[in-house]
Amino acid sequence: MSQLEIGERSPPLVVRAPLYCFVRSPLLGHLVVSRALRAEKTFDALREVIPAPETELDYRDPWQLLVAVILSAQCTDARVNLVTPSLFERFPDASSTAAVESEDVFPLIRSISYPNNKAKHLVGAARRLLQVYDGVVPRTVNELVTLPGVGRKTAQVVASVAYDVPTLAVDTHVFRVANRIGLVKRDATTPEKVERQLKRLLPEDTWGDAHHLLILHGRYTCTARSPSCESCVVAPVCLYAEERQRLPVPVSGLNPAKGTYWCKTRRHYFNEPDLPTDRHGSEQISCPKCGSMNVFISKTGHSAKRVRDFRV
Numbered sequence: 001m002s003q004l005e006i007g008e009r010s011p012p013l014v015v016r017a018p019l020y021c022f023v024r025s026p027l028l029g030h031l032v033v034s035r036a037l038r039a040e041k042t043f044d045a046l047r048e049v050i051p052a053p054e055t056e057l058d059y060r061d062p063w064q065l066l067v068a069v070i071l072s073a074q075c076t077d078a079r080v081n082l083v084t085p086s087l088f089e090r091f092p093d094a095s096s097t098a099a100v101e102s103e104d105v106f107p108l109i110r111s112i113s114y115p116n117n118k119a120k121h122l123v124g125a126a127r128r129l130l131q132v133y134d135g136v137v138p139r140t141v142n143e144l145v146t147l148p149g150v151g152r153k154t155a156q157v158v159a160s161v162a163y164d165v166p167t168l169a170v171d172t173h174v175f176r177v178a179n180r181i182g183l184v185k186r187d188a189t190t191p192e193k194v195e196r197q198l199k200r201l202l203p204e205d206t207w208g209d210a211h212h213l214l215i216l217h218g219r220y221t222c223t224a225r226s227p228s229c230e231s232c233v234v235a236p237v238c239l240y241a242e243e244r245q246r247l248p249v250p251v252s253g254l255n256p257a258k259g260t261y262w263c264k265t266r267r268h269y270f271n272e273p274d275l276p277t278d279r280h281g282s283e284q285i286s287c288p289k290c291g292s293m294n295v296f297i298s299k300t301g302h303s304a305k306r307v308r309d310f311r312v
């Protein structure tokens, strides 16, 4: 994006017009893409760059997958993969895990988040598997959630990955990426709503793939803190990228020594902004003198306006 000098007028907004966008909204002024088409384009593009959409957890059988998924709650897959080799060497199956106490498991998973609780869950899950399911990891989400440490999200991942059951678990990555791209409506403010809307939008036989594609895209490209929109294959249909593109052009020549922010409307520097909330519930930075949100960060010259985001 080119920069404006102070006093220079912004050029008229040029909206990207990808071939597959159709209607320009008279109210919103931007191109409207149906969610169905946005989904089709999104997953076509993601499949090109993620040819093998599958879990990154290492496992050999459904039990080991269950263990790895329980351990991965609030923890990265990479870290889980560091501890599971020694854990599975010592306790390779449900029988060996059920025969010990959580104190015996704890040292092997102490580098994972919440090791105390997770050690108890693993032993509890192993014992219930033996008592109720003959030591076999059940196939259905309803049965899986009866195991200690297994919530709906964990159950869906295990059922989908181990048994190809059509499920679509919504974790923090799926929630953020689906919302940013605009695969779900603006009222999808909870993981449950995102799951319902994605399931309505996508064919059932693609749910498992969609789950992994969105997770991997969120993990490596559409990250929570700094999404790589410039190099993202989904950018042509992504609402978040479009909103970022509609931000005012950066201003050059600002002097941070005069103040943290510069109000383009009143043309003055200030340090203490007002922080009103916009109609989407996002906190914005505004000029304390005139209330304008036409505010720029002196150090970078970038607009201080915040695009609505969806981190959970």
Ligand code: SF4
Pocket: 177, 180, 181, 221, 222, 223, 227, 228, 229, 230, 232, 233, 234, 235, 238, 239, 240, 241
């Ligand atoms: S364009 Fe940006 S916000 Fe949209 S999916 Fe790609 S990385 Fe995420």
